[in-house]
Amino acid sequence: MRTTKKAxxxxxxxxxxxxxxxxxxxxxxxxxxxxxxxxxxIPGNTYRYQSTANDKSLYLTFSKNDNKVVVxxxxxxALDAAQSQSAFDKExxxxxxxxxxxxxxxxxxxxxAQLKANKVSQWQYNKILATSNKFTARSFTYQxxxxxxxxxxxxxxxxxxx
Amino acid sequence: MNKKQIVGATIxxxxxxxxxxxxxxxVLADSFYANQTNAERADITNWVANTSEQISSNISAxxxxxxxxxxxxxxxxxxxxxxxxxxxxxxxxxxxxxxxYDNNIRNIDLIYAGDTLMLNxxxxxxxxxxxxxxxxxxxxxxxxxxNFTENSDNSTHIxxxxxxxDDHSKTTNNYQSPADESSSGKTATGTSExxxxxxxxxxxxxxAATTSTSSTTKEADSTSSDKxxxxxxxxxxxxxxxxxxxxxxKLATKLDLDDETTDKLTVDFTAATDDDATTDTESNDDAxxxxxxxxxxxxxxxxxxxTEDNDTQTVYTEDQTITxxxxxxxxxxxNKVAKKIYKQLKADDKxxxxxxxxxxxxxxxxxxDGFDFNVTLTTEAAADNDSSESTTDADEASDxxxxxxxxxxxxxxxxxxxxxxxxxxxxxxxTVNTTDVDE
Numbered sequence: 001m002r003t004t005k006k007a008x009x010x011x012x013x014x015x016x017x018x019x020x021x022x023x024x025x026x027x028x029x030x031x032x033x034x035x036x037x038x039x040x041x042i043p044g045n046t047y048r049y050q051s052t053a054n055d056k057s058l059y060l061t062f063s064k065n066d067n068k069v070v071v072x073x074x075x076x077x078a079l080d081a082a083q084s085q086s087a088f089d090k091e092x093x094x095x096x097x098x099x100x101x102x103x104x105x106x107x108x109x110x111x112x113a114q115l116k117a118n119k120v121s122q123w124q125y126n127k128i129l130a131t132s133n134k135f136t137a138r139s140f141t142y143q144x145x146x147x148x149x150x151x152x153x154x155x156x157x158x159x160x161x162x
Numbered sequence: 163m164n165k166k167q168i169v170g171a172t173i174x175x176x177x178x179x180x181x182x183x184x185x186x187x188x189v190l191a192d193s194f195y196a197n198q199t200n201a202e203r204a205d206i207t208n209w210v211a212n213t214s215e216q217i218s219s220n221i222s223a224x225x226x227x228x229x230x231x232x233x234x235x236x237x238x239x240x241x242x243x244x245x246x247x248x249x250x251x252x253x254x255x256x257x258x259x260x261x262x263y264d265n266n267i268r269n270i271d272l273i274y275a276g277d278t279l280m281l282n283x284x285x286x287x288x289x290x291x292x293x294x295x296x297x298x299x300x301x302x303x304x305x306x307x308x309n310f311t312e313n314s315d316n317s318t319h320i321x322x323x324x325x326x327x328d329d330h331s332k333t334t335n336n337y338q339s340p341a342d343e344s345s346s347g348k349t350a351t352g353t354s355e356x357x358x359x360x361x362x363x364x365x366x367x368x369x370a371a372t373t374s375t376s377s378t379t380k381e382a383d384s385t386s387s388d389k390x391x392x393x394x395x396x397x398x399x400x401x402x403x404x405x406x407x408x409x410x411x412k413l414a415t416k417l418d419l420d421d422e423t424t425d426k427l428t429v430d431f432t433a434a435t436d437d438d439a440t441t442d443t444e445s446n447d448d449a450x451x452x453x454x455x456x457x458x459x460x461x462x463x464x465x466x467x468x469t470e471d472n473d474t475q476t477v478y479t480e481d482q483t484i485t486x487x488x489x490x491x492x493x494x495x496x497n498k499v500a501k502k503i504y505k506q507l508k509a510d511d512k513x514x515x516x517x518x519x520x521x522x523x524x525x526x527x528x529x530x531d532g533f534d535f536n537v538t539l540t541t542e543a544a545a546d547n548d549s550s551e552s553t554t555d556a557d558e559a560s561d562x563x564x565x566x567x568x569x570x571x572x573x574x575x576x577x578x579x580x581x582x583x584x585x586x587x588x589x590x591x592x593t594v595n596t597t598d599v600d601e
Contacts, residue, residue: 052202056212073212073213098298099211099298105322110322113324113325116299120325121209122320124323141320142204142318144204145336146339147306148200148204148306148308148309148337150308
């Protein structure tokens, strides 16, 4: 009788242990996926970024096929660029008259680069957690031509708008 | 409380609060930066052009009525992050040319956030006024936005860079504001940055002496609204155009040229290179005019307006040498050079010739030991001087050739030597920047 009770107790703990492992595995996997999925989530989509001072918004439409990105304060232009490849190319060509923007996403990192008058400025967003409707960076590193460089520890949120 | 005590208290209070009051009035433009964190300054939104609607909103926020922008109102707009001169033009209805003239901006692609812009719709712009740029570049920063939080070596690390090698071969980055008077003291890492500035100067000096450094970046040339905000750079390295401008400004002051006559003075500065030296020699061998212009626009206009009836003469048959402790391209050095040029002209009794001339062109060339200079004077000659006319015409033809050579030289070398002296590394496809700082 006592042996049966002990075995049952043991079995219960084993089940709980397995459940915990499963939960941890699923949760960890989900977290890991959030931390490494920005590269596959952003192509073809438009995101809105609110400035640190909360006074301006920026809209970014990432190309599906290459590393180009349309960056604009005008939401309509950004959304238009997300309609089709030809629409994107049109907006990007217009933008390229003054400035070239490109991006690279890898793991939990996204870098936006600006090429203007033969000078490169880059903003690298670090430790990104991405979901289907937004991604959040914990800090960003910047190198801005003729301006400065450094790192800012603070949340940067990009909300999907298309 | 007797009268003495009241007077004493008043004086004490005045002494106590005077610095505060003075500061408030003198650093109005700089207050733009005062309440901002580095995070706010470095924010990517600041480096994307504002829409004209956004600029209109900014203008309204400063209580400026865009429907009433005449001269009498003296409307002054503090340039905001993301502003472009063309955007401001669109938002106000004032032409870019008018904005540039009213605010003495030659390079309309180099404006600074926090600077004050005079908005005047009814103004007059002289026909010979020129500017360059397209006005689409966003306002730059007057302070260097360095914010090193982790690295003791004052570097940032871009791990993932989208910029390809091909792009980088064309890029020359310098992560310091061209208007920043001194990066030290403005960040948490002031001391080491001051060291970096020293390194900058040394590096530039070296390159000026030994390599072709025709850095023709447009940003360099702005006389901009710095004049209004007194953002005089004294220690930062300058490029050739800026250095020439600085000499020009100082020399104009020394020669007592007022606003109307200051245009007759031009300073053409060339860093010492083999190619440039060849060009200079060719020009000087003519024994007469050496017309060199800062940019194509000026070149075109000058050629159009000065093709007839001009006598040109070179003040010295050989270039004069100025010895300086350093050949670093800084405002301080530019002022020194200007003073020495003035001193020598005065000592040689040439000032009266300069007064009589309609155009004064000072050619300054950097050498290993200092600077060489010469002065070319142009005077409007009488119409009946046939022989001089024909000579002048011939010279102009050769001058235009010289000009085009100089321009092509500049273009081909402009991207190579502008050094960045902050330590910057990029792991990904390429290195963003050459590193000159000795660790």
